[in-house]
Amino acid sequence: MKRAGFTTVWLPVALLLPQLSIIAIFFYWPAGWAVQSSFYLQDPFGFGSTFVGLDNYTDLGRNTEYLRIAWFTVIYTCLVTFFSLAIALLLAVKADKVIRGARTYRTLLMWVYAVAPPVAGFMGIMFFDQRTGPITDLFQTVGSDFKLGVNYTDTATAMVIAAVWKQIPVNFIFFLSGLQSIPKSVNEAAIIDNRSATGRFWQVTFPLLAPTTFFLLIINITYALFDTFGIIDTLLKGEPGNNPMTLVYKVFLDGFRGNDLGGSSAQSVILMVLVLILTVFQFRLIERRIHYT
Amino acid sequence: MAVVTLNAVGKTYPNGFEAVKPSSFTIADGEFVVLVGPSGCGKSTLLRMVAGLEEITAGALQIGEREVNDVDPADRDIAMVFQNYALYPHMTVRKNIGYGLKNRGTSTDAIEAKVQEAAKMLNLTELLDRKPSQLSGGQRQRVAMGRAVVRDPSLFLFDEPLSNLDAKLRNQMRIEIKALQRRLGVTSIYVTHDQVEAMTMADRIIVLNGGEIEQIGTPAEIYHSPASTFVASFMGAPPMNLIEAWIEDGAVRVNDGTLLASSGNRTVGPVHLGIRPEDVQLAENGQIPFDISIVEELGARRLLHGELGGQPFTVHVGKDVPATAGQTTVHLKPESLCFFDPKTGKAT
Ligand SMILES: Nc1ncnc2c1ncn2[C@@H]1O[C@H](COP(=O)(O)OP(=O)(O)OP(=O)(O)O)[C@@H](O)[C@H]1O
Ligand SMILES: [Mg+2]
Numbered sequence: 094m095k096r097a098g099f100t101t102v103w104l105p106v107a108l109l110l111p112q113l114s115i116i117a118i119f120f121y122w123p124a125g126w127a128v129q130s131s132f133y134l135q136d137p138f139g140f141g142s143t144f145v146g147l148d149n150y151t152d153l154g155r156n157t158e159y160l161r162i163a164w165f166t167v168i169y170t171c172l173v174t175f176f177s178l179a180i181a182l183l184l185a186v187k188a189d190k191v192i193r194g195a196r197t198y199r200t201l202l203m204w205v206y207a208v209a210p211p212v213a214g215f216m217g218i219m220f221f222d223q224r225t226g227p228i229t230d231l232f233q234t235v236g237s238d239f240k241l242g243v244n245y246t247d248t249a250t251a252m253v254i255a256a257v258w259k260q261i262p263v264n265f266i267f268f269l270s271g272l273q274s275i276p277k278s279v280n281e282a283a284i285i286d287n288r289s290a291t292g293r294f295w296q297v298t299f300p301l302l303a304p305t306t307f308f309l310l311i312i313n314i315t316y317a318l319f320d321t322f323g324i325i326d327t328l329l330k331g332e333p334g335n336n337p338m339t340l341v342y343k344v345f346l347d348g349f350r351g352n353d354l355g356g357s358s359a360q361s362v363i364l365m366v367l368v369l370i371l372t373v374f375q376f377r378l379i380e381r382r383i384h385y386t
Numbered sequence: 387m388a389v390v391t392l393n394a395v396g397k398t399y400p401n402g403f404e405a406v407k408p409s410s411f412t413i414a415d416g417e418f419v420v421l422v423g424p425s426g427c428g429k430s431t432l433l434r435m436v437a438g439l440e441e442i443t444a445g446a447l448q449i450g451e452r453e454v455n456d457v458d459p460a461d462r463d464i465a466m467v468f469q470n471y472a473l474y475p476h477m478t479v480r481k482n483i484g485y486g487l488k489n490r491g492t493s494t495d496a497i498e499a500k501v502q503e504a505a506k507m508l509n510l511t512e513l514l515d516r517k518p519s520q521l522s523g524g525q526r527q528r529v530a531m532g533r534a535v536v537r538d539p540s541l542f543l544f545d546e547p548l549s550n551l552d553a554k555l556r557n558q559m560r561i562e563i564k565a566l567q568r569r570l571g572v573t574s575i576y577v578t579h580d581q582v583e584a585m586t587m588a589d590r591i592i593v594l595n596g597g598e599i600e601q602i603g604t605p606a607e608i609y610h611s612p613a614s615t616f617v618a619s620f621m622g623a624p625p626m627n628l629i630e631a632w633i634e635d636g637a638v639r640v641n642d643g644t645l646l647a648s649s650g651n652r653t654v655g656p657v658h659l660g661i662r663p664e665d666v667q668l669a670e671n672g673q674i675p676f677d678i679s680i681v682e683e684l685g686a687r688r689l690l691h692g693e694l695g696g697q698p699f700t701v702h703v704g705k706d707v708p709a710t711a712g713q714t715t716v717h718l719k720p721e722s723l724c725f726f727d728p729k730t731g732k733a734t
Contacts, residue, residue: 286533289489
């Protein structure tokens, strides 16, 4: 294959510049700033700051509330990722079987994707409303009293459900197109080779979906960690109280409500490192086992 | 190994299209039957009904002693080779070949032994640890064969297994598949639209047209005594010459009055006279004028295209027969003539 090349250095640089400057301005610059301010203690009234070294970090390690939130975030991320992937995969497998009506089905599911996270959170509030929410009613019929914003577990459940609901369409679309790219004859060969539909799914279909699943896994973990902010904020109505929250929400709360910019910066730095480790880990460990066709 | 019986088996798709009209035939134990016909005539549909991949909407299908209309494909004791091979991309060649055995509860040792045996038979031993993406088209084809052979089924089904290969490889694989089938003695149904494959591989050919069986017969029968003008022109390259003629007073004549042949005791009226291009001889002082317009050199042979009685006509001669464009006369071998009813197209 003939490789095209640039004759000058400046053209490629100029072409890359917009992208690079966006990354620099919106990521590296604030990230660098966060790292720097995580070593300082800000005066709550804005009168300068003092260098405190690693104090902000060590404080976090000793803060039981922070550790509790970290633990909740881990569980929350696992639940949201697992359920939004599993439910989407189930729906996609079912949709893949129906050829007719698949379009309607797909469009209906896709609408949810257009819903913004805070709106999803708001819809969550309506569903889980103490007096009028249909899901609250549902819980009541089985004899449980659902108290959004009051009961810790109830609020956590609502957060997970709203976040999962919001993420299913994206996963569904990717899974469906992944399923449809598996040649029909491969499935048919499997039908002749294996009587059990479950066996065929786990031995043939699922391995062939692995690249899609891996990609979605990364996307979903990132989503659960960061993009559910809007949902959580709306569900908590800005009144965290004793309610569950994720690390990202805690960063916001400490920095903007508590005016503890140093501590909040330290938390962001920890989050950044966490994501970095996670991504490296995923690519190193999981991707090697995946077969790309 | 099994006898396969179709009893008025037909297929109407959910959209109401009748892809296969109720068809009946029996395939003998160990027989190699080729289904041939133009694109869209229902070959794959028929084969896939036998495989169980497509529901049978009319009639009954028997494999061996058993009616299998409602039997799961995995339980029909069949193996199928697909046009695009349909190998499992994430499995090695070894796993691809062994997958069907594994799901039938064969022990790991037995699977390995059978896979090795099949691999040896198909020259795949060196390739057992590769993935399908690391194989050439011909090798993939062999793996697909291996996957069928290893199961030792009672029926092989092939859906245009060679159509993705280049001409040379196709010729080679054609012979290999046929030899393998002979050796294993497994009843086989083979779908193709390539008439050379049909002629060379088949014990019996079934010619399909528009979802209907036009003719069932040995390659020689199909070639020399086609049951209809469709079969006559579909099988053979170049196809059989068909001339519109008229029978009267015991003679067959074209419009301009040229006498083509004696009609025996056939009824008076219009007829389509068929003759294979190689059954026509150039004759120095023949009775039938032939106007050659194009001479096609094929190396070993020559095709002479032209007109006979104002109708297109082709003659096939050996390379030793000199021929140039222009007027000549021909002789038609009387024993090679076929007569068709112009209205129904059927042989009379
Ligand atoms: N799912 C379906 N619904 C409706 N009609 C179908 C369906 N599948 C196939 N057909 C029609 O049935 C007819 C036979 O199709 P089939 O695939 O058996 O043809 P074929 O002989 O194998 O052709 P080819 O040589 O091109 O593979 C075609 O006219 C096709 O359009
Ligand atoms: Mg076909």
